[in-house]
Amino acid sequence: MNSDSYIKIENLSISYEEDDGGRTSVLKNISLNIKKGEYLAVLGHNGSGKSTLAKLLNMILEPDSGKIYIDGKEITDPSMTEEDVFELRKKVGMVFQNPDNQLVATIVEDDVAFGPENLGIEPHEIRKRVDDALSAVGMSEYAKGEPARLSGGQKQRIAIAGILAMKPDCMIFDESTAMLDPLGRRDIMDTIEMLNREHGITIIMITHYMDEAARANRIVVLDDGEILMDGAPTQIFEQHEKLKECGLDVPQCVGLVNLLKERGIIIKGECHTPSACADAIVAALNKG
Template identity: 60%
Template sequence: MENKPFIHVQNLSYAYVGEDDRPIPVLKDLSLDIREGEYVVILGHNGSGKSTFAKLLNLVIDDYTYAEGTILVDGVDVMSPDLTDEEVLDLRKNVGMVFQNPDNQLVATVVEEDVAFGPENLGIPQPELRQRVDQALATVGMSAYAHHEPHRLSGGQKQRVAIAGIIAMKPRCMIFDESTAMLDPVGRREVLETIEKLNREEGITVISITHYMDEAARADRVIVLSDGKLLLDGTPGEVFTHSDTLRKAGLDLPQCTAVAQYLITKDLPVHGEINTPEQCAEAILNAWKKM
């Protein structure tokens, strides 16, 4: 792994153009680095600027009137006005994005053709194209559905197809913009497991934007945005100790962490890092044994 960060953000400020051309600030002086292979969750309440940040990374923002600072993705300044079309395509190929609504990102009427859409756009020839599609579908566990119509799939399955469509472009980084927000619990679990697998097994850098604390607990690193500013940055364990700061940002602790912290105030010695229900159960059991 290189020493240079894959994504380098420095003093980034961004504002939308509001009525009367007045700026509506969304991001304020944001600086952070993301290394290749990391699994980062960006947490924030509605309007914290987290989605805008993701869109800036992937160049799907039209208006740069009120954009300041630098974003380097793999050394390329993505906010530079003289990016060539090839550079833009290359960037989008390297940084794939999965959106919230699974229906509104599937293009084709057959699953495998949808997965092929990205690589087709990149001009990948046969037989590599076929291999990529099959591999991507296998990675997300949707090979059996290759010839199905997308509208007959469940939300979680559609979202996995959308993920396969990005994987088939062989990106180095994937951004998930609230990709589990519209799913039922089963669909969410399927998608989260897929995301983790991509990070652990394929070494893809994952940036997941969410407001679900449980999802944050599974990441390597949690970045909390509030009102466009960086509030907290650290491992889930570190971030979750700042429960008051989180609450002020409109976020609640994951249930299990909240339970553990409550038990500590009641003098039950529940110790160690508690981010998942399993860790919580074990800690309570240990505390029980000691009593």
């Protein structure tokens, strides 16, 4: 087994039963390696199986066939005990779509403490972890507040802090920005990037927003339960025809650069974010 891969997925398949008794496969024979400290975006349109993949990694769902290794341990082993599942969830945290459905307590800091409390950590250590996690997501001033009074983006940051306080190796974001406004989305994206960069947490981000995927180190495109593309954002966005075929579009700024290229204006450098794109265009204009 590859020593530096943190998550290793081998020939994973899962299907669900239809009302008429037939089976629809959601993931078809997927194999994937994810390195420790990687920032991976899993991209796909609705029904591509991307959320199912996330749920498999955290043992919320079990596959029909195939194996998943996390940190060298096979989690699809039928002899997994409840204790093993507990250990797994300690390592791999998950942030879901609806922030309201993840918060347990009526006070922000109590909610962040929920995970560490479940782990049976000493009270003073929990206190420290809660304070650290809240300051990491920039929500320290709301520690004594009520989640009900916060905005969607703020609630989602509390949910992230709740996972962060458990000190996981890896965090999965299952469309965690889908219910947020643009400002909230940007906040969460910045937080995710910070977690990856400053805390060295392996990030798996499930999304259907191109511009969010563009910020990752690596993109895996899922289409109809299969891996269609796998590579760095630049490599993925070069194949915009292929992306279009599976109902995805390149980020607007990448689209602009591609259009310019068709007209013979070559813009160099990475243009995944609007500001980087603007800089690149200015540089090209100055040169020309």
